[in-house]
Amino acid sequence: MTKKKRALLSVSNKKGIVEFANQLATIGYELVSTxxxxxxxxxxxxxxxxxxxxxDFPEIMDGRVKTLHPNVHAGLLAKRNQREHLEQLDDLHIGLIDLVVVNLYPFKETISKEGITEEEAIENIxxxxxxxxxxxxxxxxxVTVLVNPDDYVEVLPYLKEDEVPYNVRKNLAAKVFNHTASYDTYIANYFNEMLEDETPAQQTNTYELVQSLRYGENPHQDAAFYRDPLYKGASIANAEQLNGKELSYNNIQDANAALSMVLDxxxxxxxxxKHMNPCGVGEGDTIYCAFERAYEADPISIFGGIIAVNREVDRDTALRMKEIFLEIIIAPSFSDEALEVLKEKKNLRLLKLDLNQESGASKLVTSVRGGVLVQDTDEGNLNDVSISIPTDRRPTNQEWEDLQLAWKVVKHVKSNAIVLAKNHRTVGVGAGQMNRVGAANIAIEQxxxxxxxxxxxSDAFFPMPDTVEAxxxxGVTAIIQPGGSKRDQDSIDACNEHGITMVLTGMRHFKH
Structure with a gap:
């Protein structure tokens, strides 16, 4: 006589469990639960x-101990094709467990809440x-094992036929090990944060799939987009797309660059x-004025670019944006009239994103062959430095405003980087050059x-006065740079010779 199959069900997320269990009972499964x-x-x-x-043992310690027992784990681990295993089960009066439906205490959800105590977090491990x-x-x-309620519907027809295919069971097992690895990562990182351990012996991170992408930077490269589910700051992964085509790998990279800049x-x-470098940045009393200045900064490069603004897009700004071929517009909101205007462009991607979300300390992870580099995100700004003005002349009010803009922008430009700013907008950007005077010449020519x-x-110091001379x-009248070169005085002397004011920040902004 065939023994009745047994299902063990113990879930924190009870989505669909009653309906699934009812179907299991209908097809003859014995239900065991906690x-x-x-x-x-x-x-x-x-x-x-x-x-x-x-x-044959009670649940104890408020449920802390209930399934940790040989009668459970022997029923799970016994190999069905080994007679010795099955005979041992019979001798010990232990039944097989054929189906496991388990999901875990909500540790991630718990630590995501505000004001959670250490005791509450640990209790949810x-x-x-x-x-x-x-x-x-x-x-x-x-054994068939289900960790995700979304898999109930897929597996049920196989269970009704009394044969879950090998590849299906293997795929479900892979989901389990991915899930438990992710779960343990949240716990490990929580403890690392409690201990303020910046460099644990093992660095683990876990991400959730947002979407598979058509391809990567180039069509021959496969790619996918994942998100950090615990990151609370503004993120392209959490943006609401209101219009347009699916984002591509390069779109996401550029959009992230634009977002990082506008947050400053x-x-x-x-x-x-364009290509993760700013081609135009503008400030103004209104978002229309700011956008107009960003456009005027480089009306050629903005074609096919990504735009990020930090105020609601209104109808007038939308009409101006519509005149230009843009790939993406990122904004905290769009007025109804603006949406009506911009949605006329079917392929234009509109991303709505709260820019006021607090991110807290964050890490930048960069892959290298065979490993990763981990560092703090560069969030340094002029509020974090003690500036000095070693030149004879101090900046005027207008020069100081332009210097602040140049300093904000140059932080986000690939090194070696030079940014020129005037009247609340950038006028020249020199990015990614092998020497600093080369970057300066590009910005000056533009x-x-x-x-x-x-x-x-400048994102870093001048090793010689040639950049000042250029x-x-x-006609540049004001310079802001970190300083720190052995030859700082040569640059200072050159500034004094030409009547240029120079501000030293003591903070470098390399971006490789």
Missing amino acids: GGTKRALEEAGLSVRSISEIT DIGGPTMLRAAAKNFEG FTQPAAIAV AGDHCHGAALG AAKA
Whole structure:
């Protein structure tokens, strides 16, 4: 006589569990359950055996110990094709467990809440659940294991046919090990944060799939987009897309660059980005004025660019934006009239994103062959430095405003980087050059006549005065740079010779 198949159900997320258990009972499964899951099933009129009946041992310590028992794990781990295993089960009167439906205490959700105590967090570390899941997944050849309620519908037809295919069981096992690895990562990182351990011996991170992408930077490269579910700051991964095509790999990279820049501004600002570098940045009393200045900064490069603004897009700004071919517009909101205007462009991606979310301390992870580099995100600004002015002349009020803009922008430009700013907008950007004077020459050439009276920002110090000489020849009147070179005095002397004011910040902004 064939023994009745047995399903063990113990879930924190009870989505769909009653309906699934009812179907299992209908096809002849014996249901075994614990705690709140058992109550939910019994309230639905299902016949359920307690885990204590299987273990012949009561749940103790407020449920901390209930499934950690040989009668459970032997039933999970026994190899169905080894007679010795099955005979041992018979001798010990232990029954097989054929189906495991388990999901875990909500640790991630718990630590995501404000004001959670250490005790509350630790109490939500599941012990028995991961142990059962891992045992069942290890023995996937004989056990079907479900950790995600979304899989109930897919697996049920196989269970009704009394044969879950090998590849399906293997895929479900892989989901389990990914899930428990992710779960343990949240716990490990929580403890690392409590201990303020910046460099643990093992660095683990976990991300959730947002979408598979058509391709990566180039069509021959596969790619996918993942998000950090615990990150609370503004993120492209959490943006609401209101219009347009699916984001591509390069779109996401550029959009993230634009977002990072616009977060540095408090007054109305517009950022235009191409290939992760700003091609135009403008500030103004209104977002229309800011966008107009960003456009005027480089009306050629903005074509096909990504725009980020830090105020609601109104109808007038939308009409101006519509005149230009843009890939993406990121904003905290769009007026109804603006949406009506911009949605006329079917492919234009509109991303709505709260820019006021607090991110807290964050890490930048960069992959290298065979490893990763981890560092703090560069969030340094002029509020974090003690500036000095070593030149004879101090900046005028207008020069100081332009210097601040140049300094904000140059932080986000690939090194070696030079940014020229004048009258609340960038006028020249030199990015990613092998020497600093080369970057300066590119920015100066782009700025043209706008160099006269402009402010120059450099991401790192001047190893020699040639950049100052080039700037002076072009008409630049103010410079902001970190300082720190052995030859700082040469640059200071050159500034004094040409009547240029120079501000030293003591903070470098390399961006490789």
